[in-house]
Structures are given as C-alpha cells and as structure tokens.
Amino acid sequence: MSKPAGAARLSFVKPLEPVQVETPPISNDWLHEIKYDGFRTQLVRDWAGAGAFSRNGHDWSQRYWPIVNAAEKLPAESFIVDGEMIAPDPDGRPNFHQMHSRMVWNAEQLAFVAFDLLHLNGQDLRSLPLIERKAKLWELVKPAKGIIQYSDHVEGNGAAFFEAVEKMGLEGMVSKRRESPYRSGKVDSWVKTKCWEVGTFELWGVKREPGKPAVGIVARDGKYAGSPTITLPKQLRDRLEQLVRRARAAPPAGAPRAIVDPTVEWVKPGSITATVRHLRNEPKLRHGNVQTISEEGT
Template sequence: MRRVTSQDRLRFIPPQLPRLVEEPPVSDDWIHEIKYDGYRTQVIIDWDGARAYTKTGVDWTKRYWPIVAAAESLGARSAIIDGEVIAPTASGSPDFHALRSAMTWNAERLAFVAFDLLHLNGQDLRPLPVVERRAMLWDLVKPADGVIQFSQHVEGGGAEFFRGVEKLGLEGMVSKRRGAAYRSGESDAWLKIKCYEFSEMDLLGVKREPGKPAMALMGRGGKYAGSAFITLPKDIRERLWKRVQAGRKAPVGVPAVSGVEWLKPGVRARVKHLRGEAKLRHASVKGIVED
C-alpha cells in the first residue's frame, strides 16, 4: 500500500463502475449488496476538512453539508469513502424522487450509504481485496445508524439475494469479487443486476426499418420516456400499424427522430423495462392496451 504524506491534500479518484449484466453470479467468490437508488458520491477527509464529490468529480460539499459534517466527526485523520447519497423513507428504503427536493430544501433528510474505503490515515487501500477494505470501512463508520450508514452485504447465494431484492421492489443489486482490488472505471470485478418492472405508457410512434426490429417511442405523464423494442405477435403488430396517422407531426416535447410514423392519440402499451431509470432502458413492448 502506498503511503501518502500528511501534507498532501487528497484528490478525487474516479470511481469503479459496475458492468450491467442480466443474471447475478452464483459462485461463492462474490459478495452482494443492494443497489441504492441515489447519487454516487465520494467523501474525502484530510487536514483541510471533509468534502463531497459527484461521480464525475464535481464538488457538492455545500449541497451535502450534513453528510460532510458527519464525516468530519468520524475520527479519521484522512480518508476517501465511496458510497451513495440517498433520501431514505421512514422505513429506510431510498426514495429517489424525493432526493432532488431534499438536496435543495431539506438536506437534513439526506444520508450517505458507505460501501468502500479507498484511503485511510495515509494509506492507499485500493490494492487490498474488497472484503478487507469493507472491514476497515465498518470499523471507521460503525455503528452507522445516523447520517452515515453502511451498505451490508451477503457472501454467495447471488440468485437467492436477487429474488429477495425483486420481492422488496428495490432497483437491483451489485455483486463484487471478494478478492478484487479497486480500479477506476468499468470492470468485470463489479457487476450490477437490475430488476425489471412493467408500466402502462402512451405509445406515441413507431419506427420500422427493413432488417431491424421495430421500435416504439413511448410517453409517460405527458413527457417523452424513451424507446422500446416492439415484441408482439404478428396479428397485433398489424393492428398497430393501422393506427399510424399519415402526415401527423411529432407530439410536443418528443425529440426529432427521422423515419418515425406517429400514431393516433390514445394508444397505450404495456412495457417491460429496467426499474429505477429516468429514461427507458432495455425496454420492450409486451402488449397493447385497447381503447
């Protein structure tokens, strides 16, 4: 481990990012955590006090002042902690929709869920296995029942853990190789597995190109929500094509996309998509809701 002199002001480290996969790893070589629905944040503590940075290194210390104040009371001379800022509900689960409001009007509601420790008291911990870093993190933040919390994990049993996450209605899970070092950027040593959900949305238009799957442009709450593959039986697709309104212009607020045929208003569809995303991801149309 590289030692850092006490005169050095610690700098932001680009975070390690999990790779999105469809299924959780099943071997015992992995640990599994809940994927918290919030903003990835790095908290740095050194002789200059504590600071908080976004995933891209933007200084949000003023926005996260209760978290920064709590970090300064942890007792570390210096530390770099990786985690997620959330707005917990009364039950403790994250409420992403309340997060932006809490940041602006009620920062006391924010919490920081710590899940990794990159630096502690002059030592660069990134070469250590994740399980060792997390043990040191727990010793630093325990009992972790206030503003700064700790992301608990289980060892092995990835499939069972994922079923539990789905049942609780959470966004997903993150799996990490127990012996992996910390490396900035996307890595196969960290995997994220997200839960799917079904939503009923407005079907605004379709894009059909020879040799390619048909795409649907979807709306939700009067706003553009993204696109989804059309995975429907042939007879239902044919009925859908009849709803195309020749010459109709794009609805207000929908980005200009070439080759789109806009539908008559009133068509709704059942869409399968990843949970917890601002725009549709890995989405597919599974059914049409008739008028």
C-alpha cells in the same frame, strides 16, 4: 488538524464502475449488496478538512453539507470513502425522485451509504481484498445509524438475494468479488443486476429506420416516457400496423422536439396502449421492450 510538513492533499479517485449483467453470479466468492438509487459520491477527508465529490469529481460539498459535517467527526485523520448519496423514505428505501429537492432545500434529509474504503490515515487500501476494506470501513463508520450509513452485504446465494431485492421493490443489486482490489473504471469484478418491471403506456407513435428494429414512442400521464424496442411476433406486428394506419395523427403537443421527425408514424393519443418491460426506477425507459399492444377500449 494542522498541515503536516510536506503533506499533499488527498485527491478524488475515479470510481470503479460495475458491469451490468442479466443474472447475478452464484458462486460463493462473491458478496452481494443492495444497489442504492441515488448519486455516486466520494467522501474525502485530509488535514484541510472533509469534502464530498460527485462521480465525475465535481465538488458538491456545499450541497451535501450535513454529510460533510458528519464526515468531519469520523474517528480518522484522513480517508477516502466510496458510496451513494440517497434520499431515504421513512422506511429507509431510497427515493431518487426526492434527490434534487432535498439537495436544494432539505440536505439534512439526505443520507450517505458507504460501501468501500480506498484510503485510511495515510495508507492506500486499494490493493487490499474488498472484504478487508469493508471490515476497516465498518470500524470507521459504525454504528452507522445516522446520516452516514453502511452498505451491508451477504456472501454467496446471489440468486436468492436478487429474489429478495425484487420482492422489496428495489432497483437492483451489486455483486463484488470478495478478494478483489479496487480499480478505477469499468471492471468486471463488480457487476450490477437490475430489476425489471412491466407497465402500461400510451403509444404515441412508431419509429422505423432502415436496418434498425422499430421502436415505440410511448408516454405516461401525458408525458413522453421513452422509446422501447418493438419485438413482437409477426401476428402482433401486423395488428399494430393496422392500428397505426387507422389512428394516424399529427405529433402530440407533449412530444419532445428532438424525436419529431419523418421516420415516426404518429397516432392519436389515447388510441393505442403498449405493455412494456423495462428496468425499474429509471427516469426514462431503459432497455425497454414492447410486449403487447391493444386498442384503447378493447
């Protein structure tokens, strides 16, 4: 496509960021989508060709070259598509832990899930209702069976949708007001509800600072996993104090230098376990809470 006279290039648009909530909205003016576990990406095509940009606007076209090539073949002269780059498993579920290796070695095994359309053929669509933008997006990417996919949605029934997402073992869901325009930045017309899971971790130590809740330093498979808050009933807190005093030791070899400080009481690895509730599919524990503790072997 040659450059039209006086035509400027389309530029990256700062993405809309959903607000995190504990429970999904239930009214019928919301539509709900799966929250895909990958890297937020924007596909931009104009008279000079297509490109792929990270959530911060960095040009990652070379990393995502198969998707960029596919974008060149979509039936439009120009567009800006918002979506998520994922590393799908054979069953289609996104596998975040495979993202980096595929970006380097097997980019053809990545996929782009499109969920919004901001510009199309010279027209800025951001003021249109979301449901209209998604209809235009489907017409652009259908049948969406290749490495450019389409984020399906359901309207209403947010609680039932979240229950299904949890049962499928997915990261969570994103709910969007069906009539909402697209606005850059954090906007509450989009909200994300993440799934929780409970796991058992090795307790390496307890960090206490004046005026702050105590946190546990926990590990899994001998590697530091995060610092969940300790919000135990008094009886369990007293029990934890006893176990920590009994098992005091030097910091374990695998403890990151950044967390080794005098506010942490370290314990012998393998002596205490902690059951932690935390957000699903996070590389390090986020919003974690220690629910129970036990002495190894009890």
